Structures are given as structure tokens and as C-alpha cells.
Amino acid sequence: MKVLTRLDDSLDLPEEERLLLDAVRALCRDQIGPRAAAYDQSAEFPWDNINAINELGLNGMFIPEDYGGAKMSYVAYLATIREIAKSCAATGLIWGTNFHAVKPVIDFATHEQKTRLLPGIANGGLVSLCITEPTAGSDATGMKTRFTPDGDDIVINGGKTFISTGDHADLFVLFGKWSEIENDKAAISVVLVEKGAAGLSVTGKEDKMGQRAASTVSLSFDDVRIPRENLLCEPGDGLKILFSALNKSRPSIAAHALGIARAAFEDAVAYINQRKQSGRNIIEFQGIQFMLADMATDLALCESWLWQVGAMIDRGEEDVGIEASMVKMRASDLAMRITEEAVQLHGGYGYCKDYAVERYMRDAKITQIYEGTNQVHRQLIGRSFIER
Numbered sequence: 001m002k003v004l005t006r007l008d009d010s011l012d013l014p015e016e017e018r019l020l021l022d023a024v025r026a027l028c029r030d031q032i033g034p035r036a037a038a039y040d041q042s043a044e045f046p047w048d049n050i051n052a053i054n055e056l057g058l059n060g061m062f063i064p065e066d067y068g069g070a071k072m073s074y075v076a077y078l079a080t081i082r083e084i085a086k087s088c089a090a091t092g093l094i095w096g097t098n099f100h101a102v103k104p105v106i107d108f109a110t111h112e113q114k115t116r117l118l119p120g121i122a123n124g125g126l127v128s129l130c131i132t133e134p135t136a137g138s139d140a141t142g143m144k145t146r147f148t149p150d151g152d153d154i155v156i157n158g159g160k161t162f163i164s165t166g167d168h169a170d171l172f173v174l175f176g177k178w179s180e181i182e183n184d185k186a187a188i189s190v191v192l193v194e195k196g197a198a199g200l201s202v203t204g205k206e207d208k209m210g211q212r213a214a215s216t217v218s219l220s221f222d223d224v225r226i227p228r229e230n231l232l233c234e235p236g237d238g239l240k241i242l243f244s245a246l247n248k249s250r251p252s253i254a255a256h257a258l259g260i261a262r263a264a265f266e267d268a269v270a271y272i273n274q275r276k277q278s279g280r281n282i283i284e285f286q287g288i289q290f291m292l293a294d295m296a297t298d299l300a301l302c303e304s305w306l307w308q309v310g311a312m313i314d315r316g317e318e319d320v321g322i323e324a325s326m327v328k329m330r331a332s333d334l335a336m337r338i339t340e341e342a343v344q345l346h347g348g349y350g351y352c353k354d355y356a357v358e359r360y361m362r363d364a365k366i367t368q369i370y371e372g373t374n375q376v377h378r379q380l381i382g383r384s385f386i387e388r
């Protein structure tokens with residue numbers, strides 16, 4: 001494991017971020033990791049993990065100090081999400097969703113909106129990012145949810161599907177179309193809906209293959225009335241907000257996937273170092289060593305690219321869409337491949353729930369699908385080379 005540990009240690013984080021990361025590792029080792037299998041089985045929302053994360057004040061690391069947080073670097077955030085996902089992917093998804101969902105508020109909300117909404121999130125509130133609809137998945141611009149201005153209010157009608165944490169969220173960052181704008185794409189707008197809004201209801205909950213304790217629900221907005229001051233930016237600014245949000249959330253999905261991949265790799269290495277067949281430890285067979293060599297090398301390269309993209313975002317570079325697509329696509333494909341090979345290296349035991357690799361393989365799959373499927377990312381990356 002030396003080469004990967006050296007790569008981890010080479011992350012040049014300031015002392016305070018390093019100390020926080022150590023505290024996260026201890027929390028994952030002592031609490032979150034040991035509870036992961038039971039949460040996977042029960043599919044119950046992991047409140048004690050979320051409460052423990054909030055005791056460490058982790059939401060604060062992405063919220064500016066002026067609004068109750070203690071903002072740290074994006075690289076530190078990526079390193080944290082990777083650690084949490086390594087111990088429990090479902091808990092990582094819940095915490096990561098908080099970041100993905102609240103980032104548009106941090107980047108685009110007015111001072112009044114931030115003062116009103118962010119301190120509660122810094123203190124442990126949960127946020128949902130509501131984009132997908134039953135007929136608008138990969139092409140989110142096909143969404144039908146409608147925002148109709150009515151005096152000082154906005155009236156919302158529509159439905160969302162596959163919304164992470166939607167049954168527990170305190171705040172919903174909701175995408176829809178402004179009724180007064182005719183052009184389909186130009187109409188996309190964003191509003192902020194607070195918990196308890198009349199007409200907002202949870203209409204279904206998914207029973208998932210993996211990341212089972214992270215809830216994924218359908219939401220209905222039936223004449224939901226919110227004050228106009230809950231509009232984010234101007235009507236029609238939705239696409240700008242969406243693209244900016246995705247540039248930050250896609251590397252986060254990569255970090256999450258790499259956490260799962262790293263857990264699977266470490267478990268597999270430990271297992272084949274002690275499992276014997278034909279009088280030798282399995283790791284001594286050359287065919288097995290070739291598998292490890294490919295997995296470890298790809299992990300090192302992908303992790304290095306993750307830190308590179310993270311550093312670009314910390315430097316304030318905005319044009320990082322292709323880099324974000326590349327790291328999301330490659331990290332999630334790698335997580336799927338490594339978790340599948342980790343099952344293979346465990347033989348028949350890997351197919352049984354006594355070993356965590358069985359869960360890692362199920363948890364990894366969704367990372368290739370959400371935040372843009374990997375087919376969509378391949379298109380985005382390939383298209384960027386067309387000379388116009």
C-alpha cells in the first residue's frame with residue numbers, strides 16, 4: 001500500500017485541514033465504517049452517522065465564515081468525501097449531496113438569502129438538489145416543473161424524481177421553468193424551497209441496489225407558494241447556475257467513487273495476502289500480481305488527476321467542465337472495475353455478504369450513472385475537440 005499512502009501524504013494541506021482530515025479518518029474508523037453493513041441491510045437513513053458528522057462541524061467546511069461556516073479548500077473537501085465514502089458510501093452520498101446542493105446558494109444567492117439560509121446548513125441542515133424528472137434525465141432541459149409568478153409570490157407545480165435526501169431535507173434547491181419565458185432552455189430558473197412548504201410532498205422512495213441507506217425519493221410540488229425573495233438570481237439564469245454547480249459536484253462524485261475503489265483495493269490486498277491455495281498465498285501468483293499492478297497504477301493516476309482538478313478549482317479557475325467530466329468518468333469506471341475485481345479476488349466469499357467487497361460493487365455502480373451518465377461525459381469530452 002506504500003505507493004498509495006505516499007500519494008495521500010503528498011497532499012499539501014495546511015495544518016488545520018490536515019487535523020480535520022485526521023479527525024474524519026478516526027470517525028470513519030471508529031463509527032461510520034463499523035455501522036456500514038447494517039445500514040446497507042436495513043436501508044435506514046444513517047442518522048447517527050449524520051449526527052456524528054455534524055458534531056465535527058463538517059458542513060462548515062464548505063460554507064463561508066460570514067454565514068456561520070469555517071470554509072476550507074476544495075481539495076480538503078474532496079479528501080474528506082473520499083474518506084467518508086471509503087467507510088460508508090451511503091453516508092458519503094448524503095454529505096456530498098449537501099455540498100452539491102448548497103453550492104449554488106453559496107455562489108449565486110444574495111447576501112440576504114445567504115444570511116437567512118446558510119447558518120442552518122452550517123449547523124447540520126440537509127439540502128437536496130432537485131433537477132431530474134421522470135421524462136428529463138440525461139437531458140435535464142426537458143424538465144416540466146413550472147414557476148409562475150403571482151404578485152409577490154411564485155407558484156410551483158411539477159414533480160421531481162431520484163432526489164437524494166429529499167425526504168429529510170431542510171432546503172430544496174429546485175430547478176424548473178419560468179412560465180413567462182417561452183424559449184425552453186432560456187426559461188430554466190432556480191428557486192429555494194424551505195422544508196414544510198404547503199403542497200410539497202414525498203410521493204415515493206426507491207429501493208436501491210447500492211448506497212441503500214441514502215434515501216432517494218420522488219417529490220411532488222402542487223401549487224407550492226414561495227415568496228419571490230426565494231428566487232435564485234433572475235428568471236432564466238438556471239442553466240448558468242446548473243453548469244457552474246456541476247463543475248463542482250462532478251469531481252466530488254469522482255472522490256466518492258475513488259473512496260469506494262480504494263476500500264475495495266485495500267480489502268482485496270489484505271485478503272490475498274493471507275488466503276492460501278496450492279500451498280501459497282494467492283498474492284504470490286503472477287497472474288494475480290498483474291491484476292494488482294493495473295488496479296494500483298490506475299488508482300494512483302486517477303487520484304493524482306483528482307487533486308489536480310481540485311487545485312484548479314481552488315485557484316478559482318472556472319473553465320473546468322472537461323476536466324471535471326474526465327475525472328468523474330474515469331474514477332467511476334475505475335470504481336466499478338476495481339470493486340468487481342475485488343469480488344473476483346475473494347473467490348466465492350466475495351459473492352457473499354460476510355465480506356464488504358460485495359457491498360462495494362453494488363455501491364460503485366451508481367457513480368457511473370448520476371451527475372451525468374458516463375456516456376454523456378464521453379460525449380462532452382469528445383465534442384470539446386471539434387474545431388469550429
Ligand SMILES: Cc1cc2nc3c(=O)[nH]c(=O)nc-3n(C[C@H](O)[C@H](O)[C@H](O)COP(=O)(O)OP(=O)(O)OC[C@H]3O[C@@H](n4cnc5c(N)ncnc54)[C@H](O)[C@@H]3O)c2cc1C
Nearest residue numbers: 129130131132137138162163164216369370371372373375
Ligand atoms: C441513487 C440516485 C441518486 C440521484 N440523486 C439525484 C439528485 O439528488 N438530484 C437529481 O436531480 N437527480 C438525481 N439522480 C438522477 C440522475 O442524475 C439520473 O438518473 C441521471 O442523470 C440519468 O438520467 P435517467 O436515469 O433518466 O437516464 P436516461 O437519461 O433515460 O438514460 C438512459 C440511458 O441512455 C443513455 N443516454 C441518454 N442520453 C444519451 C445520449 N444523448 N447519448 C448517449 N447515451 C444517452 C444514458 O447514458 C443511459 O445509459 C439520482 C439518481 C439515482 C439513481
